[in-house]
Amino acid sequence: MTEKDFQPKHYSLTLEEGRVNWKAPSNIALVKYWGKHADQIPANPSISFTLDACATTTSVTYKKRSSTKTGFSFDLIFEGKPKADFKPKIQTFFERIERYVPFIKDYDLVIETSNSFPHSSGIASSASGMAALSLCVMDIEKQLNPEMTKDQFSRKASFLARLGSGSACRSIEGDLIAWGAHEEIPGSSNLYGIKYPFEVHPTFKNYHDTILLVHKGQKQVSSTVGHNLMKGHPFAEERFQQAHHNLDRLRPILADGNLDEFMALVESEALTLHAMMMTSTPYFILMKPGTLEIINKIWEFRKETGISVCFTLDAGANVHVLYPESVKEEAIQFIQDELVVYCENGHYLCDQIGSGARKL
Numbered sequence: 402m403t404e405k406d407f408q409p410k411h412y413s414l415t416l417e418e419g420r421v422n423w424k425a426p427s428n429i430a431l432v433k434y435w436g437k438h439a440d441q442i443p444a445n446p447s448i449s450f451t452l453d454a455c456a457t458t459t460s461v462t463y464k465k466r467s468s469t470k471t472g473f474s475f476d477l478i479f480e481g482k483p484k485a486d487f488k489p490k491i492q493t494f495f496e497r498i499e500r501y502v503p504f505i506k507d508y509d510l511v512i513e514t515s516n517s518f519p520h521s522s523g524i525a526s527s528a529s530g531m532a533a534l535s536l537c538v539m540d541i542e543k544q545l546n547p548e549m550t551k552d553q554f555s556r557k558a559s560f561l562a563r564l565g566s567g568s569a570c571r572s573i574e575g576d577l578i579a580w581g582a583h584e585e586i587p588g589s590s591n592l593y594g595i596k597y598p599f600e601v602h603p604t605f606k607n608y609h610d611t612i613l614l615v616h617k618g619q620k621q622v623s624s625t626v627g628h629n630l631m632k633g634h635p636f637a638e639e640r641f642q643q644a645h646h647n648l649d650r651l652r653p654i655l656a657d658g659n660l661d662e663f664m665a666l667v668e669s670e671a672l673t674l675h676a677m678m679m680t681s682t683p684y685f686i687l688m689k690p691g692t693l694e695i696i697n698k699i700w701e702f703r704k705e706t707g708i709s710v711c712f713t714l715d716a717g718a719n720v721h722v723l724y725p726e727s728v729k730e731e732a733i734q735f736i737q738d739e740l741v742v743y744c745e746n747g748h749y750l751c752d753q754i755g756s757g758a759r760k761l
């Protein structure tokens with residue numbers, strides 16, 4: 402499919418007013434997306450676990466505009482209060498998606514949004530937020546064009562979400578999502594995420610992710626700036642090739658449930674992501690001392706107990722502790738005894754792999 406396939410031909414119905422409501426989860430990448438081309442095209446393919454508890458709930462109230470005004474008309478309410486500083490991001494998003502959903506200009510929109518995770522927890526809400534908003538927009542389009550199939554709906558929601566934030570395209574469906582063209586993954590695309598099409602061992606069907614909030618403040622360098630620093634980066638080409646290769650390596654690991662190899666690959670991906678940051682020009686470090694303390698504690702614990710607990714990182718200081726259901730009790734005990742001390746105000750969030758967004 403190409404971008405053109407997402408442009409609507411005609412709408413069979415008209416619509417005056419209404420309200421749509423969706424909840425979309427966050428996701429955590431196993432093979433990381435880092436580096437992009439124009440129009441939110443990823444420089445390499447990635448794969449993620451869709452999460453469950455960390456989510457954004459968004460409702461959009463729409464009412465047909467009476468006059469032929471130009472520009473978009475929308476208000477934004479975040480956690481019950483108007484939030485002017487989020488508006489430019491939504492404005493840019495609407496500009497990017499307009500040609501695919503031209504009807505958004507015909508309505509006055511009120512967007513009400515809230516996150517399940519605490520404000521300024523250091524958890525990026527762009528993936529779940531852009532996914533939830535895209536699903537609301539698609540819900541309106543589905544009412545204008547009821548012939549749309551469920552697959553077309555999800556694919557276009559992912560396509561739109563990508564234009565808001567790359568990783569958001571992996572937050573529409575569950576439970577393992579691949580995004581980015583890869584030779585060996587049939588149906589994979591740079592334009593949207595797809596459900597991972599290969600066999601997945603039951604151990605990965607209810608995997609846990611406990612997110613340790615090491616640093617809740619604003620990051621010094623945004624993901625968008627970080628992605629751009631991959632342009633002209635001395636190790637960029639090698640890194641992009643490595644991501645393709647790691648997706649190949651992951652296939653038998655996910656099929657067989659080989660936890661040792663899974664942990665080695667996922668941790669290496671996390672550290673490679675941060676190595677790219679440290680070797681950018683200008684260089685930067687998003688990890689904090691607590692991040693490194695936690696990583697070392699996890700390695701020690703694994704060596705001493707043989708229990709399959711590993712970590713991954715996103716573009717920040719927080720640590721995602723990943724472990725299978727079978728070791729849940731030991732892992733939580735270990736986190737409470739040894740890792741919580743490195744969390745800001747002792748805060749952490751318990752999440753697990755989830756089945757994707759849902760309409761409310």
Ligand code: DP6
Nearest residue numbers: 430433434566567568624625715716
């Ligand atoms: C490190 O999706 O936040 O989490 O496309 O600029 O919005 P934009 O970037 P974003 O980048 C996420 C980067 C990452 C890795 C990943 O999720 O794959």
